[in-house]
Amino acid sequence: MRLAVVDDELCNSKICGIPCVTFCPVNRIGTKTVWIAENGKSRINEQTCIGCGICVHKCPFGAISIINVADYWGKKLVHRYGENGFALYGLPEVKRGFVTGIIGRNGAGKSTSLKILAGELQPNLGGNGGSLLDLFKGSELRQYFSDLGSGKLKISVKPQILTLEEDDPYMQKTVNEVISSYNDERLRSLTKEFALDLLGERRLGQLSGGELQLLTLAIALSKDADVYLIDEPSSYLDVFQRMEAAKKIRETVGRGKSGVVIEHDLIVLDYLSDYVSVVYGSPGVFGMASRSYGTRNGINNFLRGFLPDENTRLREGAIDFFDVGMGKEEVGRVIFSWEKLRKRLGDFELTSDGGEAKEGSVTALLGRNGIGKTTLVKMLAGIVEPDEGAVPTAGLRVSYKPQMLRPVDMLVSDVMEAVKDSLAKDYYKTEVFEPLGIDKLWNRNAKSLSGGELQKVAVALCLGRDAEVYLLDEPSAFLDVEERLRVGKAIRRVMAIRRSTGFIVDHDLLLLTSTSDSMIVFEGESGKRGHARKPVKVLDGVNHFLKEVGITMRRDPETGRPRVNKEGSILDRQQKESGAYFMISVGAEVEGQS
Ligand code: SF4
Ligand code: SF4
Incomplete structure (x- = not known):
């Protein structure tokens, strides 16, 4: 089965000489497979395309992607953004009482998945007919969409994009006005814990990205919902705020609710998730959601670049962090x-x-x-x-x-x-x-x-x-x-x-510790x-910093990545006592920590 995607923004048939149409071998034998549509963009018939890739190489603007996908993928197609548009296969599972973290490349459909789970985007199943309930027969998502459709599920969403236009009346409101408009005790308490009450008379349009992030998150978590869908809660937040936000998400979902969180900070994702689903694919072309793995395995599979249950390779080569925090001993003048x-x-x-x-x-x-x-x-x-x-x-x-x-x-x-x-x-x-x-x-x-x-x-x-x-x-x-x-x-x-x-x-500790020599x-x-x-050595700097944050980190034995210890766990206590807040030797992973 073929997936043919044309990036309409890149396609410019007025100046390219339309080599995709001219050189397509199937066109040349008289079967219309590539043509220029009324909007001036190239269109491709996926049924007759033989996947030779000639149009991909001939297009001067890199506008075409042709992917050979397994036939059974067709049965998983959830949404297609128009003819020859981005295709999303499968969705991350939603597990009651647990937080499912979503990890994956930008442009692979993570936010689209969240919109579908929120009921904000009606999936079209690629125009193939059928229903969502049939598509997810036998999985937890069938019950989820059945409940969503019958109005039994209350959903609370924290969107990725926080800002409205500057002249939007909402952005003229003060923090106090927004908080009081909800008249909700939990929101008052969350805003206090996020120290937003100190910003009372500031207008939303004057808030920093981090302040706006915390306010939006507090509003989403204060709602009495069954499912919390949180898109990139760490953006603009410092490490203290990230850990606080992660704790609040866990607390909220832990009350018998469900949570799905998209997050790119691996340390935060690891800390807040019970399960991890990897959304993989080719940015702007297609995305596929993996099944839910336990958090540690899910993140490690992602870093290794191989999903065993899907038998799918995500990239050539694995990513590891065994040299994290090491820096260079000898540097120049x-x-x-x-x-x-x-x-x-x-x-x-x-x-x-x-x-x-x-x-x-x-x-x-x-x-x-x-x-x-x-x-x-x-x-x-x-x-x-x-x-x-x-x-x-x-x-x-x-x-x-x-x-x-x-x-x-x-x-x-x-x-x-x-x-x-x-x-x-x-x-x-x-x-x-x-x-x-x-x-x-x-x-x-x-x-x-x-x-x-x-x-x-x-x-x-x-x-x-x-x-x-x-x-x-x-x-x-x-x-x-x-x-x-x-x-x-x-x-x-x-x-x-x-x-x-x-x-x-x-604020991404993994980026800082894997890139820097001093801190x-x-x-x-x-x-x-x-x-x-x-400036001091990275290990000394992070150690000092984590002591201030009040958390300890160990090293994952398989990938070397730093993981936050559970507060009060044996390792947490041992590391705090010894003053080694950041990372101890490989092999210190203990039962019950993952
Ligand atoms: S896809 Fe490329 S080659 Fe085909 S019309 Fe568009 S720009 Fe031209
Ligand atoms: S991949 Fe080959 S057969 Fe398919 S549209 Fe492009 S040129 Fe034609």
Whole structure:
């Protein structure tokens, strides 16, 4: 069976000369298989297509994907976005009393799955006829959709996209107005626990991404629902907030409810899930949901790149984290150093110990939101002047990727012109351009990119500039797990090859610990005062930080990835007593921890 998908945004039949139509061998023998539809886009008959792939190679814009799929997949088709559009096969299971975590690549249908489970999107079964109940005969989802259809299930959703248009009347309301409009005790208590009550008179339009995330999550969790569907709860949150949000999700679902959570931070996903379903496939082309695995096996299968029950390979090669936190012992000469710094911004004051940055090294900046990480980065970049102390980066070329990205109305190929010298270099192609998939975005308008795609272009631009110092503020935002790891590797490789020095501000501990050689940990009180400690080895930095958060982590023996210990477990107590908050040796995984 063939799946033929045409990306209408990339297809431009007015200028391509329509080689897909001309060269299709089935067209040439007189059977209409590829044609240009009235909307000017290519269309392909999947019944007559023989899957030769000629059109895929001939299309100058990479608009066509042809996938050979097993016949039985056809019986699992849940939704198709139009003729030759994205196809979603299967759905993650919903288990009563448990949280099912969903992991997978961006663009593989995770959010679409959630919309269908919420009843917000009526699946069309690809136009093949039949009903959802027949499709899921024999699985827990049959009862789920039966109850959903008869109105027996109450659903609460935390969407992925939080912001409305700035002039939307809802964004003009204050936090207090929103909270009181629900007149709900649980919401009051959740907002207090998330420290949102302190923001009372702030309008929603003035909230930071993290504050808005917590408010939206609190509203979703406060509802008296049977099923909680939560899309990317960690975005914009710091590590403290991520752990708090995860605890609240577990608490809520633990009361005999069901939860499905999409999450890209593997440590958080591991912490909050009872089961894990992997949504795999080809971004923008098709997605397939795996069965539910136990959390540890599900994540490890995903990292190994093989789903045993589906007998499906997700990628070539496994991902492991045995060198996490190790950094490089020997790094090169000092590129620049800074003295003790002080900066006051309104009511907030940041102080910083002195430090130095060496060539070929990556330094992570870790701390709460609103504690001055971006301010320190901007001082190091020479964008913000310190009130006291000096950062002698004068004469050094600095490349900076800001936290907030604003897409311009230009083709990605034109945007990347700014780094055309790097584009001509082999190392840039193999270490940055191809791993980040910029080639696939080349003909797209930057305004049409998703958050993750825009992030990859911004990172590629930052790493493409000729500089001695690279500063990347939240490079993991909107990226899936594999993309995060590729970004981390690209940063490391560019620093090593260019003999430059890099700084990363992020909240994804896995990205930071697998990418960095040293770490600056921030202490203080969000919005009031922050102090940046001097750079130390990654293990020492994370250890210090986790002590402040109050959690311990062990290492998974199969993949080396860090896992949060259950509070009060034997390992948790042992590690706290010994002061080793972050990771102990491989093999320490004990029964009952997974
Ligand atoms: S799919 Fe490619 S080759 Fe075919 S019409 Fe569109 S742009 Fe041209
Ligand atoms: S894969 Fe081959 S047979 Fe199918 S539409 Fe393309 S060129 Fe035609």
